[in-house]
Amino acid sequence: MLIQDNDAVGIRFDFPGQAYASLQYACPGEIRDAQTRLFLKHLHYIAENSGFYRRLFKENRVDINKIRTPSDITALPLTEKKDLGDSNAFLCVGTDEIVDVSLTSATTGSLPTVLHLTSGDLARLAYNEEIAFAMTGITQQDTLLICAALDRCFMAGIAYFLGGVKLKSRVVRSGSGSVSSHWELIRLTGATAVVGVPSLIYKIGRYALDQGDDPAKAGVKRLIAIGEPTKDPAMKLLPLARDLENMWGASIFSTYASSEIATTFCECTERCGGHLRPELGITEILDDAGEPVSDGSPGEVVVTPLGVTGMPLIRFKTGDISFLIDEKCRCGRTTKRIAPVLGRKNQMLKYKGTTVFPNAVIGALEGDPRFHGGYVEAFMNQDGTDRIVLNAAIDETQGVDWMKDILRARVRVVPEIKIIDRNVADRRVYQFDKKRKRVTFFDLRQK
Numbered sequence: 001m002l003i004q005d006n007d008a009v010g011i012r013f014d015f016p017g018q019a020y021a022s023l024q025y026a027c028p029g030e031i032r033d034a035q036t037r038l039f040l041k042h043l044h045y046i047a048e049n050s051g052f053y054r055r056l057f058k059e060n061r062v063d064i065n066k067i068r069t070p071s072d073i074t075a076l077p078l079t080e081k082k083d084l085g086d087s088n089a090f091l092c093v094g095t096d097e098i099v100d101v102s103l104t105s106a107t108t109g110s111l112p113t114v115l116h117l118t119s120g121d122l123a124r125l126a127y128n129e130e131i132a133f134a135m136t137g138i139t140q141q142d143t144l145l146i147c148a149a150l151d152r153c154f155m156a157g158i159a160y161f162l163g164g165v166k167l168k169s170r171v172v173r174s175g176s177g178s179v180s181s182h183w184e185l186i187r188l189t190g191a192t193a194v195v196g197v198p199s200l201i202y203k204i205g206r207y208a209l210d211q212g213d214d215p216a217k218a219g220v221k222r223l224i225a226i227g228e229p230t231k232d233p234a235m236k237l238l239p240l241a242r243d244l245e246n247m248w249g250a251s252i253f254s255t256y257a258s259s260e261i262a263t264t265f266c267e268c269t270e271r272c273g274g275h276l277r278p279e280l281g282i283t284e285i286l287d288d289a290g291e292p293v294s295d296g297s298p299g300e301v302v303v304t305p306l307g308v309t310g311m312p313l314i315r316f317k318t319g320d321i322s323f324l325i326d327e328k329c330r331c332g333r334t335t336k337r338i339a340p341v342l343g344r345k346n347q348m349l350k351y352k353g354t355t356v357f358p359n360a361v362i363g364a365l366e367g368d369p370r371f372h373g374g375y376v377e378a379f380m381n382q383d384g385t386d387r388i389v390l391n392a393a394i395d396e397t398q399g400v401d402w403m404k405d406i407l408r409a410r411v412r413v414v415p416e417i418k419i420i421d422r423n424v425a426d427r428r429v430y431q432f433d434k435k436r437k438r439v440t441f442f443d444l445r446q447k
């Protein structure tokens with residue numbers, strides 16, 4: 001293995017924030033005190049070194065000396081994805097301290113955003129994922145297969161790799177390989193845990209079954225689901241996730257993260273939402289007006305990642321809608337948890353007075369043997385309201401009533417239904433986007 005603790009490669013694994021790992025089990029007062037120290041350090045570092053925030057603070061007349069606790073964070077301006085266009089304005093170190101360049105998807109129609117990372121930022125990512133994996137029960141005894149791109153400047157893949165290495169598990173870089181190569185590596189290495197997008201792990205399992213193999217006998221005990229939710233807001237497994245557990249004879253754990261926030265909220269062994277990481281970030285849930293909502297109420301997830309040195313951010317708007325859970329977890333951790341992501345803010349549809357997320361429509365049907373795939377399209381009616389069309393590959397002879405019943409029960413509304421051919425559905429949905437997520441929503445509303 002090339003990378004050892006603090007070795008000559010230059011990746012130092014002793015991220016200072018890891019001294020706060022015990023905060024997971026601390027009382028609220030202790031968490032608040034530690035987070036206050038980390039937050040003020042972060043804020044003053046940014047005020048001193050970030051051209052973007054110096055200008056933003058001046059424009060908004062922010063006096064950072066008046067910010068004393070994490071709850072004062074609401075006095076600071078929000079940062080949006082489009083602000084990151086000129087990433088150099090965010091740089092807080094000389095270019096000689098940058099050791100990794102990551103790219104993250106851009107807002108529609110523009111170039112990807114560049115994220116500059118220092119060796120300290122890589123150490124922070126390693127620590128972040130080490131704790132996330134450990135939360136699911138992965139240990140040094142595990143063989144961890146990573147089915148996420150480690151190349152093409154993706155941050156997630158390298159974070160999983162470094163985290164697995166720091167945890168001292170045996171990491172298998174399956175990367176963005178084909179479904180058959182992932183399965184071959186699982187058999188060859190005896191992988192006990194697989195990290196990947198749920199729909200991809202499902203395809204790997206299907207491939208194995210088609211070969212006459214049984215994925216449930218492969219010895220995989222944990223599926224770490226990235227990029228797509230596995231549960232509905234009531235923490236009930238989505239049909240696809242339930243099928244995955246049966247198919248692999250394994251437990252599925254959800255993680256939520258994004259490149260900009262560089263922080264992972266992972267489920268513990270109790271599997272009831274991703275634990276927040278107070279030593280790595282301040283998480284807020286905001287309404288449309290940018291005001292905090294109470295725990296349990298949905299809103300946009302906004303994160304201030306603490307301890308980042310290359311391109312630190314303040315109050316980054318993720319565009320994801322979720323809510324916080326403030327109940328003691330049976331695992332003994334005292335941190336709040338984040339619920340499954342309900343959907344993307346810009347994909348939120350209004351239909352017959354109800355909020356609908358396209359992913360919830362597909363998620364409700366997946367796993368039913370009568371549903372062979374499909375996607376959702378949104379159009380705008382002449383009166384400005386949303387029109388939703390579910391394109392579903394089903395057997396026409398069975399009718400659509402069964403589908404309407406499921407949708408009424410799980411998403412409360414029934415959109416227009418168009419029956420399509422299975423091949424058409426596959427061609428449209430499985431043009432995996434760059435993160436190897438499926439594309440199941442096409443927004444054709446006039447902006």
Ligand SMILES: [Zn+2]
Nearest residue numbers: 268270329331
């Ligand atoms: Zn827990």
